[in-house]
Amino acid sequence: MNQKTRSRYEAxxxxxxxLAHPTRLFIVDQxxxxxxxxxxxxxxxxxxxxxxxxxxxxxxxxxxVADEKRGVQVYYSLLVPCVLNWYSCVEGVLKASAxxxxxxxx
Amino acid sequence: MNQKTRSRYEAxxxxxxxLAHPTRLFIVDQxxxxxxxxxxxxxxxxxxxxxxxxxxxxxxxxxxVADEKRGVQVYYSLLVPCVLNWYSCVEGVLKASAxxxxxxxx
DNA sequence: TGGCTATTTGGCTATATTGCCAAGTATCGA
DNA sequence: TCGATACTTGGCAATATAGCCAAATAGCCA
Numbered sequence: 001m002n003q004k005t006r007s008r009y010e011a012x013x014x015x016x017x018x019l020a021h022p023t024r025l026f027i028v029d030q031x032x033x034x035x036x037x038x039x040x041x042x043x044x045x046x047x048x049x050x051x052x053x054x055x056x057x058x059x060x061x062x063x064x065v066a067d068e069k070r071g072v073q074v075y076y077s078l079l080v081p082c083v084l085n086w087y088s089c090v091e092g093v094l095k096a097s098a099x100x101x102x103x104x105x106x
Numbered sequence: 107m108n109q110k111t112r113s114r115y116e117a118x119x120x121x122x123x124x125l126a127h128p129t130r131l132f133i134v135d136q137x138x139x140x141x142x143x144x145x146x147x148x149x150x151x152x153x154x155x156x157x158x159x160x161x162x163x164x165x166x167x168x169x170x171v172a173d174e175k176r177g178v179q180v181y182y183s184l185l186v187p188c189v190l191n192w193y194s195c196v197e198g199v200l201k202a203s204a205x206x207x208x209x210x211x212x
Numbered sequence: 213t214g215g216c217t218a219t220t221t222g223g224c225t226a227t228a229t230t231g232c233c234a235a236g237t238a239t240c241g242a
Numbered sequence: 243t244c245g246a247t248a249c250t251t252g253g254c255a256a257t258a259t260a261g262c263c264a265a266a267t268a269g270c271c272a
Contacts, residue, residue: 001132001151009128012196016126021260022115025122026107038219045107051261053220058259063203072218072269079202082195089188090118096185097169127230144249157231159250178239178248214272221266229258236251242244 018062019083023047024055031065031078038074124168125189129153130161137171137184144180 001009019025023045030036030044042052056076059065066079107115125131129151136142136150148158162182165171172185 005132006128009131011200012131012193013126013128015196015199016122016131016192017259020119020122020126022112022119023260025115025118026111039217048262049219050221050263053218054260057220063199063206069219069268072216074219080195080199082198085195086122086192087118089186089191090121092188093121093169093186094117100169123229145247154232155249156233156251159248160231163250175238175249178246180249216270216272217268218270219266219268222264224262224264225260226262227258227260230256232254232256234252234254236249238247238249240245240247242246 015062015064018058018064019086021055021058023052024059027052027055027059027076028064028078028083031076032081032084035068035075035077038076041076121168121170124164124170125192127161127164129158130165133158133161133165133182134170134184134189137182138187138190141174141181141183144182147182 019028026045027041030041038049038053038056041056042049045052056065056067060067060076064078064080064083065076068075068077125134132151133147136147144155144159144162147162148155151158162171162173166173166182170184170186170189171182174181174183
């Protein structure tokens with residue numbers, strides 16, 4: 001694997017990493033329903049505002065969400081709705097794993 | 107967010123995490139073209155066999171690949187081809203980011 | 213201006229991930 | 243049985259990630 005190939009996979013992994021966290025997956029789900037300000041998301045997630053803000057900045061750095069300041073609040077919105085298509089695949093993996101575990105148990 | 111919801115997102119994130127690594131993304135790409143043994147993958151990836159083996163075990167634990175021992179070799183295959191659909195979305199994110207960076211630069 | 217709310221960032225600790233080496237296990241063939 | 247090859251696992255050090263608190267920044271309104 002040469003350097004160019006390696007850095008392409010690196011870039012892809014960076015985006016996957018941004019989504020590889022329960023809180024950030026939750027945030028993406030919420031933003032799929034429309035824009036939300038940090039305070040709204042913080043209310044839903046049981047964590048410090050600073051933690052939520054950090055998660056949002058990770059998603060923003062990855063290019064997955066956009067932010068827009070309106071007055072004193074910052075509204076985040078989903079920039080790439082196609083990530084939502086992944087969910088059905090992830091669910092498929094989970095179901096298959098569950099089935100396999102049952103099979104092993106018996 | 108209640109406990110049940112939290113653990114569902116936790117499970118999803120676990121799967122995303124398994125893919126959030128350049129080497130593992132490369133492996134998935136290779137397996138998309140057919141099964142490969144550890145030695146073949148190790149040759150392609152410039153890393154210790156033990157490292158490649160560990161990456162494969164992460165993918166296996168997530169339910170993304172399956173392994174089958176044949177003689178002295180272990181062949182891995184892609185169990186969930188739908189993860190390949192994510193690539194176009196990831197590329198889209200990368201392209202959009204690149205465009206944005208250019209726009210900021212000017 | 214001063215105080216209030218919303219958000220971000222610095223700094224810290226705790227935890228998780230990664231990669232290597234070395235050692236262990238398994239299969240095959242001489 | 244012995245040796246060689248393929249692979250996995252234990253253990254360690256380096257690095258990355260996560261979460262919290264405290265402090266800084268920014269906009270709004272009295």
